[in-house]
Amino acid sequence: MTLAVERPATKSRPPRPGPIRRLKDSYRKYWYAYAMIAPVVVVLGVLVGYPLARGFYLTLTDANSLNSARTIGVNHIDATYQFIGLDNYADILWGPASYDRFWSHFIWTVVWTAVCVALHYVIGLGLALLLNEKMRGRTLYRLLLILPWAVPTFVTVFAWRIMLADSGIINSTLGSLHLPQPQWLEDPTFQRIAAILVNTWCGVPFMMISLLGGLQSIDSSLYEAAEMDGANAWQRFRHITLPGLRSVSSTVVLLGVIWTFNQFAIIFLLFGNTAPDAQILVTWAYRLGFGQQPRDFAQSAAYGVLLLSILTVFTTFYYRWLKRNEQLAV
């Protein structure tokens, strides 16, 4: 649509040429585009496509660390795993104990994603609205509030682990206020609350900064006009701020959902190898493949494929829903 390259297409040309001719034309017209995308296509094919296909094949086998190909010292042992068809999926989705292993984690993952993204968004928007006002010290607040985003997650999670530990600062503070002192890192319910807490703390700054950017792009004359017409603060927020933020919001919510759903580091580092109940599907899949003996490669890969399917379906629907809404809105 943009380069001179494509201009010849608009010239009046004789009737449509044959398929081979068309192929040649298209090659001549687009070859630099293909040359330019070639590196990424090759990388994606080799590093993503091939492992993905291989991983999918693994899910159809009973591969684990005992029957996979491996090298011990100088001896190479060939893989001996068998093709077992869709048994892994059947086992995960409706086999015995499928509730304990898959569905309970699935429900928790959905709850985790929904709660975390909602908290990220609401807190982020609230802080962004405050930061958007003209007040003293705004830059300082902004710098301080970005801090959780600036420090690497793997560092801050350990900070939280120390704070949440029994007789850590949080519990001793709660104790001195005569409040109950939950076992944040041992009790299943509180493990989940702790995970949400830490993830919220880590995720709010990104939302806040993105939404602040959105807020500052809203034309202030709209507010002026609304005020002239007698709109109160809530009406201005409802009818100017929220619609003005729509495109930023839809992006950050999509990213937030994907990131939270796939959040690995926080849960993995917060609980180590404990807390089976607080594992979301991603960390649970990792645990099957690498956190136990024997390592169950096939089931772990099957979880991966299921996760990817869930995310693909979600992203596709979200994308369509956005498109439809935007058409309506514009």
Place this chain on the structure above:
Amino acid sequence: MSTTTAPQIPAAQTATDDDRPAGKEPKVRRRGERGPLGKAVAHGVLGIASLIALFPIVWLVYLSFGPDKDDYLHPGGIAGKATLSNYSQVLQHTNFFQWMESTLIIALGTTLVGVLFAATTGYAVSRMRFPGYRPLMWVLLLTQAFPIAVLIVPMYEIFSELGLIDTYQGVILVNCTTIVPYCTWLMKGYFDTVPIEIDEAGRIDGLSPFGTFWRLILPLAKPGIAVAAFYSFITAFAEVPFASTFLLDDSKYTFAVGLQSFISEHDAQWNLMAATAVLIAIPVTAFFYLVQKHLVTGLTAGGTKG
């Protein structure tokens, strides 16, 4: 989607100028909008939020001065016996510098590959509508949604066959699965902001598309490349699952893996962990503050364009 997100770029850029949009604010609106009470509430909320944001880090720094590994249980005692012994212990008697070396090798390697491979593709998808454009964009977007669980098992299998387990190359390659598509999006977002007239001028002057890209666009896109490079660096730096799985030898650990090694089931050296964490966090955080203005722009622009 691209039409609606296009205005986002200038939006996010102005996000960082604190004074400009506020300066434009009409007096009419400010008058009577917020009295002293409202101001106090706003300051109160922001103050508390900043405190919550700051506290875990401050606490970590504070604990890092306590010489004993159980000092975090009775933090009041640290003030009286604060010492830098944890730091000297970490710097002299752990693999800190080896971890730093591995982290830098892996992060720089990933960045280099990511940026190098992504640059031309970002340009192509920004400027040319070729058959296969939509599927490519869709794959690039989808790759960002990949849960690590889907690639880590087959990658482990492939790498053990190729002898890439416990090598830097292995981790760099596996990091590239997420970094390359990511950089491509980021750079597309940036190239979109470079006026198309520049390309046209180059073409009229007889440059090939490659020449245009190399001589005109790339130099203009330096800030965008810097953002992509920075982001890949940070991502690879803090990457946990792949590095934890593919690096076995504790002298090859990255910081993210090395930090975990202070805490095992039997022995948790929280004091050393805290000191190491502080040593890691200081340069990264400082660096982050220098460039954070540009980050959001790239992230939101790259995330949505379809």
